[in-house]
Amino acid sequence: MPQYKTPLRDMKFVFNELLNSQKHYENFEAGKEASPDMVDAILEECAKLCEDVLAPLYQSGDTEGCHMKDGKVITPSGFKDAYDEYIAGGWQGMSHPVEYGGQGLPLSLGILKSEMVSTANWSWGMYPGLSMGAMNTLYMHGDEAQKQTYLTRLTEGTWTGTMCLTEPQCGTDLGRITTKALPNEDGSYNVSGTKIFISAGDHDLTDNIVHIVLARLPDAPKGTRGISLFIVPKFTPDAQGNAGEFNHVTVGSLEDKMGIKGSSTCVMNFDDSRGYLIGELNQGLNCMFTFMNTARIGTGLQGSCAAELSFQGALRYAKDRLSMRSLSGKKAPDKNADPIIVHPDVRRMLLTQKAIAEGGRAMLYYAAHKADFLMNAETEEQRERADDDLGFLTPILKAFLTETGCEAANLGVQVFGGHGYIKEWGMEQIVRDTRISTLYEGTTGIQALDLLGRKILLDKGVAFRRFSKELSQYCKGKSAYVTGKQRGKMKSMISELSSLNLQWKYVAVRLVFNAMRNKDEVGAASVDFLMYSGYIVMGYFWAMMAEKSYEALAERAGTDTATEEDGFYQAKIQTAEFYFARILPRTKTHYAAMMSGAKNLMQIEEKNFAFL
Numbered sequence: 001m002p003q004y005k006t007p008l009r010d011m012k013f014v015f016n017e018l019l020n021s022q023k024h025y026e027n028f029e030a031g032k033e034a035s036p037d038m039v040d041a042i043l044e045e046c047a048k049l050c051e052d053v054l055a056p057l058y059q060s061g062d063t064e065g066c067h068m069k070d071g072k073v074i075t076p077s078g079f080k081d082a083y084d085e086y087i088a089g090g091w092q093g094m095s096h097p098v099e100y101g102g103q104g105l106p107l108s109l110g111i112l113k114s115e116m117v118s119t120a121n122w123s124w125g126m127y128p129g130l131s132m133g134a135m136n137t138l139y140m141h142g143d144e145a146q147k148q149t150y151l152t153r154l155t156e157g158t159w160t161g162t163m164c165l166t167e168p169q170c171g172t173d174l175g176r177i178t179t180k181a182l183p184n185e186d187g188s189y190n191v192s193g194t195k196i197f198i199s200a201g202d203h204d205l206t207d208n209i210v211h212i213v214l215a216r217l218p219d220a221p222k223g224t225r226g227i228s229l230f231i232v233p234k235f236t237p238d239a240q241g242n243a244g245e246f247n248h249v250t251v252g253s254l255e256d257k258m259g260i261k262g263s264s265t266c267v268m269n270f271d272d273s274r275g276y277l278i279g280e281l282n283q284g285l286n287c288m289f290t291f292m293n294t295a296r297i298g299t300g301l302q303g304s305c306a307a308e309l310s311f312q313g314a315l316r317y318a319k320d321r322l323s324m325r326s327l328s329g330k331k332a333p334d335k336n337a338d339p340i341i342v343h344p345d346v347r348r349m350l351l352t353q354k355a356i357a358e359g360g361r362a363m364l365y366y367a368a369h370k371a372d373f374l375m376n377a378e379t380e381e382q383r384e385r386a387d388d389d390l391g392f393l394t395p396i397l398k399a400f401l402t403e404t405g406c407e408a409a410n411l412g413v414q415v416f417g418g419h420g421y422i423k424e425w426g427m428e429q430i431v432r433d434t435r436i437s438t439l440y441e442g443t444t445g446i447q448a449l450d451l452l453g454r455k456i457l458l459d460k461g462v463a464f465r466r467f468s469k470e471l472s473q474y475c476k477g478k479s480a481y482v483t484g485k486q487r488g489k490m491k492s493m494i495s496e497l498s499s500l501n502l503q504w505k506y507v508a509v510r511l512v513f514n515a516m517r518n519k520d521e522v523g524a525a526s527v528d529f530l531m532y533s534g535y536i537v538m539g540y541f542w543a544m545m546a547e548k549s550y551e552a553l554a555e556r557a558g559t560d561t562a563t564e565e566d567g568f569y570q571a572k573i574q575t576a577e578f579y580f581a582r583i584l585p586r587t588k589t590h591y592a593a594m595m596s597g598a599k600n601l602m603q604i605e606e607k608n609f610a611f612l
C-alpha cells in the first residue's frame with residue numbers, strides 16, 4: 001500500500017524558491033507573522049501528523065467505510081481520535097481570522113497544510129475541508145452574531161460545516177431546487193426539504209454540525225434569482241453557545257459509493273428545521289459562490305494530491321519489481337532481471353505522474369497567493385482584481401487538475417501491472433477515491449462553460465488577458481538570456497510557450513466570433529479549450545521551475561557538496577523537458593478539436609445514436 005511521505009523538499013522549492021512567498025508576505029499584515037522559522041516548524045509538525053496519524057487510516061477507512069447506527073453516521077475506527085488530535089493542534093483555524101479564534105496566518109500557508117492532509121487521507125480530510133467553505137462563507141457574508149455563534153466553533157473545529165445544494169432533481173441546475181424556507185416572526189425561518197449527496201452531512205466527530213443550505217421562500221422569483229442561503233444547525237445553539245435542542249435535521253440514508261468510503265455522503269432531511277438567513281434574501285447563490293470557489297480549489301487539490309500519492313506508490317514499486325532485461329543491456333547484473341524502472345514505457349508513466357503532481361502543486365500555490373490578495377485587499381479595486389484573477393484560474397484548477405489527477409492515478413495502477421488492480425496494494429483505491437473529483441463541485445463540463453462562457457465571453461476575458469500578458473512578459477524577459485550552452489533547452493521552452501500564448505489569444509477571439517453565430521459553439525469547444533488552457537498554464541510553471549533550477553545549479557557550481565540537491569534541480573529541469581516534449585503537445589489535439597466546430601457533435605439525430 002502507498003505509504004505517504006510528505007514531499008517537503010518540493011513543497012519548499014515551490015513555496016520559497018519559485019514563488020518567493022516570504023517576499024509576497026511583506027504585502028500584508030497576516031503575512032508578517034509567517035516567518036521562515038515558523039513556516040518550517042508548521043510544515044514539520046503537520047507532516048508528522050499526516051504521516052503518523054492520518055495516512056495509516058487511509059486504507060482501513062476505505063475497507064471499513066461509514067455506517068449508520070440509531071439514525072446516526074459512525075465514521076471508520078480511528079477517525080474521531082485523529083480529528084481530536086487535529087483540532088487540539090489548532091490546525092483548523094490556522095489561516096482564519098484571530099478575532100474568531102484562528103491564528104490569522106495567510107491562506108497560502110494553509111494550502112500546504114491542506115495538501116498534506118488531503119494526500120495522506122482525502123476521505124478524512126473532507127470533514128475539516130467542508131468546514132473551511134462554511135467558515136469562509138460566514139466570514140464573508142454572515143452577520144456578527146452568526147460569526148460569534150458559528151464561526152468561532154467552526155474555527156476551533158469543535159463543530160463542522162456542510163454545503164447543502166444538491167437535490168434529487170438537480171445538481172448542476174440549482175435554479176430548480178425546491179427546499180422551502182418559511183419566515184417566522186422572530187426573523188428565523190423554517191426550512192423543509194431533502195438534500196442528497198451531502199458530504200460530512202452527519203458523523204460522530206463533533207457534537208454539532210452547521211449546515212449551509214440553499215432554499216427558496218414561497219414568493220421568491222423562479223430560477224437562481226429566488227434562492228436564499230441559510231444556516232441550519234443540527235442542534236440549535238443554547239444561551240451559552242453550546243449545542244442545544246435537536247433541530248429536526250435527520251439522515252435519510254448513507255450513499256453506497258465507488259470511493260471516498262471514509263467520507264460520509266448523506267441524504268439529509270430538513271423538517272421545519274430552524275434556519276437563519278445569511279446575507280440578503282434571494283442572493284443565496286452569490287453567497288454560496290464563496291463556498292463553492294473554496295471547494296473548487298480544494299477539489300483541484302484533490303487531483304494534484306492523488307497524482308502525488310499514486311506517484312509515490314508507483315515509484316517505490318518500479319524500483320523493486322523485476323521484469324526482463326533493459327533493451328539497452330543489463331542494468332542490475334547482480335539480479336536475475338532488471339527493475340521495471342529501467343523500461344522507457346514505465347518511465348513515461350512515472351514522469352507523467354511526476355509532471356502532473358509537481359506542476360499542479362505550483363499552480364495551486366500560485367493561486368493561493370492570489371487568494372491572499374483577495375482576503376487582504378484594502379480597496380474595492382484591489383479586491384475586484386484579485387477576485388477576477390482567482391475566478392479565471394478556478395475552473396482551470398478544478399477541472400484540469402482533477403482530469404489529469406485521474407490520469408495520474410490510473411497510471412499508478414498501470415505501473416503495478418495486475419497487482420495494481422488488487423485491493424491490497426492500495427493503488428486502485430486512489431483511482432476510486434479520485435474519480436469523484438471531476439464530478440462534484442461542478443463537473444468538468446460545467447467548469448469549462450464557466451471558463452469559456454463566463455470568464456472569456458461575458459467578462460470580456462479581462463483576467464485571461466492579464467494572465468496572458470504576464471506569460472508574454474515572462475517569455476520576453478527571458479529571450480535575452482536563454483542563449484548559451486546550458487540554457488539551450490530553456491530557449492526552446494520559452495519559444496514554444498510564447499507561440500502557444502499567441503495562439504491562445506487567437507483561439508479565444510475566434511471562439512467569441514463563433515459563439516456570436518451559434519451559441520452551441522461555446523459548449524462544443526469548452527472542454528477542449530479548458531484542457532488546452534490548463535496545459536499552457538502548467539507549461540508556464542514548468543518553464544519557471546526549470547529556470548529556477550538552472551539558476552540554483554549555477555549558484556552551486558563548484559561546491560563539492562554536490563549530491564542530493566544537485567539531483568533535485570537536475571530532475572526538475574529533466575521533468576520540464578519531458579513536459580514540453582511529451583505533455584504540452586497535447587494542446588495540438590485540443591486545438592484541432594475545439595476549432596472543428598459544433599456541427600460534428602450536433603448533426604447526428606438523437607434517434608440515430610443507437611439502434612437497439
Ligand SMILES: Cc1cc2nc3c(=O)[nH]c(=O)nc-3n(C[C@H](O)[C@H](O)[C@H](O)COP(=O)(O)OP(=O)(O)OC[C@H]3O[C@@H](n4cnc5c(N)ncnc54)[C@H](O)[C@@H]3O)c2cc1C
Pocket residue numbers: 163164165166169170171172173196197198199200257265436439440441442443444445446449523
Ligand atoms: C460523493 C459525492 C459527494 C458530494 N458532495 C456534495 C455536497 O457536499 N454538497 C452538495 O450540495 N452536493 C454534493 N454532491 C453533488 C455533486 O455536486 C453533483 O452530483 C454534481 O454537481 C453534478 O450534479 P448531478 O449529479 O445532478 O448531475 P447533472 O447536473 O444531472 O449532470 C449530468 C451530466 O450532464 C452534464 N450537464 C448538465 N448540465 C449541463 C449543461 N448545461 N451543459 C453541459 N453539460 C451539462 C454534466 O456535466 C454531467 O456530465 C456530491 C456528489 C457526490 C457523488
